[in-house]
Amino acid sequence: MKGQKRSFWARARKDWIRNRSLYFLMLPPILFYILFHYKPMYGVIIAFKDYSPTVGIAKSPWVGLEHFKRFFSSVYFGRLVRNTFLLNVYNLLFGFPAPIILALLLNEVRSRRFKNAVQTITYMPHFISLVVITGIVKDFCVSTGIFNDVVALFGGERTNLLMNPGLYRSLYVGSGIWSGIGWGSIIYLAALAGVDSQLYEAASIDGAGKWKQLIHVTLPSISPTIITMLILRIGQLMSLGYEKTLLLYNSAVYETADIISTYTYRMGLGNQEWSYSAAVGLFNSAINIVLLLAANRISRKYTETSLW
Amino acid sequence: MTDNLFLGMRRVKMKSKRLTALALTAAIVATMTGCGGKTDTTQTTAAATTAATTAAATTAAQAETGSQAPETTAADDGFSYPMEPGDKLTIWWPLDTVIAARFSNYGDSHLAKNWQAQTGVELEFQHPPVEQQSAQFNLIMADGDYPDMMFYNWLGFKGGPETAIKDGVILELNDIFEQYCPNIMKFLAEHPDIDRMIKTDDGRYYCFPWFPNVGGEGYEILEHTWGPMIRKDWLDELGLDIPVTIDDWTEVLTAFKEKKGVKAPWTIWWTGTSAKRYDPFLCAYGQILQQYVGTDGKIHLYYGEDGYRDYLALYHQWYEEGLLDVDFASVSREDINYKILNGETGSTSMWSGVDMGNWYSMNTDPNFELVATPWPVVHEGDTPEFGAATVAYTGQNCVAITTACKDVERAARMLDWCYGEEGHLAMNFGIEGESYEMVDGYPKFTDLIVNNPEGLTIAEALCDYSLGTTSGPLVVDPRLFEQYYTIDAQKEAAAIWKNNGAVHVKPPYTMTAEENSEFSKLNGEMSTYVKEMTMKFILGTESLDNWDTYVENLKAMGLERAIELNQIAYERYLNR
Numbered sequence: 001m002k003g004q005k006r007s008f009w010a011r012a013r014k015d016w017i018r019n020r021s022l023y024f025l026m027l028p029p030i031l032f033y034i035l036f037h038y039k040p041m042y043g044v045i046i047a048f049k050d051y052s053p054t055v056g057i058a059k060s061p062w063v064g065l066e067h068f069k070r071f072f073s074s075v076y077f078g079r080l081v082r083n084t085f086l087l088n089v090y091n092l093l094f095g096f097p098a099p100i101i102l103a104l105l106l107n108e109v110r111s112r113r114f115k116n117a118v119q120t121i122t123y124m125p126h127f128i129s130l131v132v133i134t135g136i137v138k139d140f141c142v143s144t145g146i147f148n149d150v151v152a153l154f155g156g157e158r159t160n161l162l163m164n165p166g167l168y169r170s171l172y173v174g175s176g177i178w179s180g181i182g183w184g185s186i187i188y189l190a191a192l193a194g195v196d197s198q199l200y201e202a203a204s205i206d207g208a209g210k211w212k213q214l215i216h217v218t219l220p221s222i223s224p225t226i227i228t229m230l231i232l233r234i235g236q237l238m239s240l241g242y243e244k245t246l247l248l249y250n251s252a253v254y255e256t257a258d259i260i261s262t263y264t265y266r267m268g269l270g271n272q273e274w275s276y277s278a279a280v281g282l283f284n285s286a287i288n289i290v291l292l293l294a295a296n297r298i299s300r301k302y303t304e305t306s307l308w
Numbered sequence: 309m310t311d312n313l314f315l316g317m318r319r320v321k322m323k324s325k326r327l328t329a330l331a332l333t334a335a336i337v338a339t340m341t342g343c344g345g346k347t348d349t350t351q352t353t354a355a356a357t358t359a360a361t362t363a364a365a366t367t368a369a370q371a372e373t374g375s376q377a378p379e380t381t382a383a384d385d386g387f388s389y390p391m392e393p394g395d396k397l398t399i400w401w402p403l404d405t406v407i408a409a410r411f412s413n414y415g416d417s418h419l420a421k422n423w424q425a426q427t428g429v430e431l432e433f434q435h436p437p438v439e440q441q442s443a444q445f446n447l448i449m450a451d452g453d454y455p456d457m458m459f460y461n462w463l464g465f466k467g468g469p470e471t472a473i474k475d476g477v478i479l480e481l482n483d484i485f486e487q488y489c490p491n492i493m494k495f496l497a498e499h500p501d502i503d504r505m506i507k508t509d510d511g512r513y514y515c516f517p518w519f520p521n522v523g524g525e526g527y528e529i530l531e532h533t534w535g536p537m538i539r540k541d542w543l544d545e546l547g548l549d550i551p552v553t554i555d556d557w558t559e560v561l562t563a564f565k566e567k568k569g570v571k572a573p574w575t576i577w578w579t580g581t582s583a584k585r586y587d588p589f590l591c592a593y594g595q596i597l598q599q600y601v602g603t604d605g606k607i608h609l610y611y612g613e614d615g616y617r618d619y620l621a622l623y624h625q626w627y628e629e630g631l632l633d634v635d636f637a638s639v640s641r642e643d644i645n646y647k648i649l650n651g652e653t654g655s656t657s658m659w660s661g662v663d664m665g666n667w668y669s670m671n672t673d674p675n676f677e678l679v680a681t682p683w684p685v686v687h688e689g690d691t692p693e694f695g696a697a698t699v700a701y702t703g704q705n706c707v708a709i710t711t712a713c714k715d716v717e718r719a720a721r722m723l724d725w726c727y728g729e730e731g732h733l734a735m736n737f738g739i740e741g742e743s744y745e746m747v748d749g750y751p752k753f754t755d756l757i758v759n760n761p762e763g764l765t766i767a768e769a770l771c772d773y774s775l776g777t778t779s780g781p782l783v784v785d786p787r788l789f790e791q792y793y794t795i796d797a798q799k800e801a802a803a804i805w806k807n808n809g810a811v812h813v814k815p816p817y818t819m820t821a822e823e824n825s826e827f828s829k830l831n832g833e834m835s836t837y838v839k840e841m842t843m844k845f846i847l848g849t850e851s852l853d854n855w856d857t858y859v860e861n862l863k864a865m866g867l868e869r870a871i872e873l874n875q876i877a878y879e880r881y882l883n884r
Contacts, residue, residue, distance in 0.1 A: 052466070053446055053449035053450040054472075056450075056452070074833065076833070076836065142635045142638070159634060160635045162638060163638070163843070251637065251839035251840055251842070251843050252637050252840075252844075254839070258836075266836075269443060269446075271831075271832050272466050273828060273829075
C-alpha cells in the first residue's frame with residue numbers, strides 16, 4: 001500500500017515537472033469553476049432554511065423539507081411541471097433539427113455568394129439582445145402587428161396573439177428557432193466541411209443520387225456531432241431560462257406559459273421568499289440531472305457515443 | 309439503415325473529427341459567455357416606478373383622533389449650518405427615471421451641490437441601476453456592507469421597519485430626532501396625524517420621509533395628479549358631452565369606435581402597477597387593486613368583492629364590443645404614448661403633469677385637445693367615492709440612517725435641514741437667483757426652468773434643482789406645482805378629479821414578521837390565480853356565471869385569513 005502511494009506521488013511530481021506549463025494553463029478554468037460554480041452551491045442550503053438576508057445564511061433557522069412540501073402541495077405544481085416539460089420538449093423536437101436541416105441545405109448550395117448571404121442573415125438575430133428580440137415578437141403579435149395584418153388580409157379578426165394561451169408555445173418555439181437557427185448551424189457546417197469528398201464520389205459511382213448520398217454519407221458522417229449536441233441539449237431540458245418567458249408572457253397565458261423558473265423568479269424576487277424559491281429551483285435542477293443521466297445512458301447503449 | 313450509419317461513421321477520417329471537436333468547444337464557450345451576457349441584460353418586470361407613479365399610488369390616511377403630538381424639545385443652542393468638515397458620508401439612492409436620463413450621478417446636480425455646501429457635509433451618492441433597486445437592495449442586505457444612509461421604501465422591508473431596526477440594519481431615530489432634528493420635530497408637532505404614520509406600532513421613528521401632500525389649505529393641487537382624460541376635440545366633433553356615468557362612457561366609446569374608427573377607444577397602462585390599481589372603472593365600482601379601507605371602516609381586498617365582479621363584467625362587455633383596447637394586457641407606457649399621439653386611442657388615465665404635458669408638446673394634430681374627466685360613477689348624480697389621491701406618507705421613498713453610519717449627528721442634521729425653512733425652498737425650488745426669484749414672498753421660477761434656453765422641458769430642467777416633482781427628503785410645496793403645470797387642461801385637472809379616495813386607501817400599517825410571512829404565502833398563491841382568472845373573465849374564456857366557484861376557490865386558498873391578517877395590523881395602527 002505504502003509503496004504504491006509513494007510511487008503515485010513520485011509519478012505526479014515527475015508529471016508536474018514535465019508539464020508544468022500545461023498545469024498553469026488549466027488553472028484559470030479550474031478557478032472559474034470553483035468560484036462561480038462550486039462555491040455558490042453553498043447557497044443552496046437556504047432551500048432547507050428560513051432565510052432572511054439580514055440574519056445571514058448560517059444563522060437562519062433550519063426547517064428541513066418544509067419548502068419542498070409546500071411546493072409539492074401547491075395548486076400550481078402540476079401545471080408548472082407540465083408547462084416546463086412541454087415547452088422544453090417542443091423546443092427540442094422542433095428547435096433541435098432546424099439548424100441541422102439548414103446546414104444540410106446550405107451544404108448543397110453551390111453559389112458561394114448566396115450561401116454567405118443566407119448565413120449572414122440567419123446569424124444576425126443571434127447577436128441581438130434577447131430583450132430586443134422579444135420586443136420584436138411582441139410588436140409582431142399585437143392586434144396591429146404584421147401577423148394580424150396577414151390574418152386580416154384573409155378576413156380574420158384582429159386579436160392579440162400573445163394573449164391566446166393556445167398559441168403561446170408555438171410563438172415561443174418559433175421565435176427561438178428564428179433567432180437561433182443560423183448560429184446553431186455553424187457547428188454542423190463545420191462537421192460537414194470535414195466529410196471526405198471521396199465518399200461522395202464512391203457513393204455516386206455506386207449509383208446513389210443526392211438523397212441517397214445524404215442518407216448514407218452525409219448524415220452518418222456528422223452523426224457523432226448531432227448526438228453530442230443532442231445530449232448537451234437534453235441536459236438543459238428542464239432548465240429553460242426564465243428571461244424569455246418573463247419578457248414574453250402575461251397573466252392571460254399563465255396557463256401554458258408559466259414555467260418553474262418564472263415561478264421561482266416571481267416568488268424569490270417578487271415575494272421575497274428566498275428559501276421557497278431556492279427549493280423550487282433545486283427541484284428543477286434535480287429533474288435536470290436525472291434527464292441528463294438518462295439521455296447519456298440511452299445514447300451509450302444505442303449509439304456508442306456518450307458524454308462519459 | 310442503422311448498420312450503414314455506423315459503417316459510415318467509422319469511415320469518417322480523423323480530420324473531420326478534430327474539426328468538429330474544435331467547433332464544439334467553440335460553440336460551448338460561446339454559449340457559456342452568451343449566458344453570462346443575457347443575465348445582465350435581463351430586465352425585471354417590476355413596473356417602472358417613477359416618482360410620479362408613486363405619487364398616484366400614494367395612499368391616503370385621514371386625520372384621525374388619538375395620536376399624540378411629540379413635544380418640541382429639540383432645541384439646539386448655538387448650532388448653525390454649515391457644519392465643520394468631517395467624514396464623507398455615503399447615501400444609497402435609486403434614481404428616478406427622469407433624473408437618470410440627465411444624471412449618472414446625482415451628486416453632479418445643482419441641488420446636491422447646494423445641499424452639501426449649505427450643510428457642510430460631503431456626500432457620495434450611490435445609485436443602483438434603474439429598475440434593479442430591489443435586487444440591489446437585497447444584495448446589500450445579504451452582504452451586510454451598508455452605506456451611511458439609504459433611500460428606500462422601508463415599509464416594504466420584509467417584516468416592516470421594526471424588523472429592520474431589530475436586525476440591526478437601520479437606527480431607531482427617536483433620540484436622534486430629539487437631539488439633532490429641530491425642524492422635523494417642529495413639523496411633526498404641527499401635524500400629529502402624520503406623526504402617527506411615520507412611526508412603527510411601538511412608536512419608533514425610522515426614517516426621514518418624503519411628504520408628497522401634507523394636505524390642508526392650498527394643497528388641493530397636490531391631491532389629485534392622476535386620472536381619466538379624453539379627447540375633447542373628438543367629443544366636440546361628435547356633439548357629445550364629457551362622460552360622467554359608466555353608461556355615458558359606453559356611449560362615447562362606441563361613438564369613437566363607430567364614427568371615428570378608433571382602434572382602441574379606451575386603453576389603460578395595464579402593465580404599470582399603480583395605473584392598474586386605480587383603474588377609473590374599477591374605482592367606479594368601489595374597488596382598488598390592493599387592500600383598502602371600506603366604507604364600513606374595515607380592511608378589504610378586491611379578490612372576491614362584488615364590485616370586482618361588476619368591473620370584470622363591464623370590461624368583458626367592452627372587450628367583446630371592441631371598446632377596450634384588445635392589447636390591454638401588454639400595454640406599456642410607451643404604447644400609451646404612441647396610441648394617444650397617433651389617434652389610436654381616445655381616452656386613457658394618466659398623470660396631468662408628465663403625460664398630459666408631453667402629449668400636448670409632442671402631438672402633430674393641430675386640433676388635439678385633451679381634458680380631464682371626472683372619475684366615473686355608476687349612477688347619475690353620485691359623487692366619486694373611490695379614485696387616486698395623494699396623501700402625506702406611504703412609506704415609499706424615505707431616508708433611513710443605517711447602523712454602519714460613521715457620523716450619525718452629521719447625517720441627521722444634514723437630513724433635518726431639508727425640512728427647515730431654508731432647506732424647504734432649496735429642495736423644492738433650487739437656488740435663489742438661479743432657478744427661482746422671490747417675488748413678494750412667492751418663489752417664482754426663472755426662465756432657466758420654465759423657458760429653458762437649451763430647450764429642456766420643465767420636468768427635465770427642474771430635476772437639476774428640485775426634488776419636488778420626483779422624490780426625496782422634503783415636504784412638497786404646492787407652489788411648485790402651480791408653476792409646473794403650464795397648460796390649462798393640466799391646471800384644471802386636480803379640481804375635475806376631485807374624489808373621496810384619500811379616505812379609502814390603506815394607511816401605512818405594518819405586519820409583524822410572522823404575519824408577513826403567513827400573508828405572503830397565502831397571497832402568493834391567490835394573486836396568481838386572481839390575475840389569471842381576471843384575464844379569463846375579461847376575455848370571456850371563463851364565464852362570469854362561475855364567479856361563485858371562483859370565490860369558493862379563493863376561500864379554500866385562505867382569502868379570509870389573508871384579510872384578517874391585514875385587519876389585525878390595521879387595528880394595531882389605529883391604536884398607535
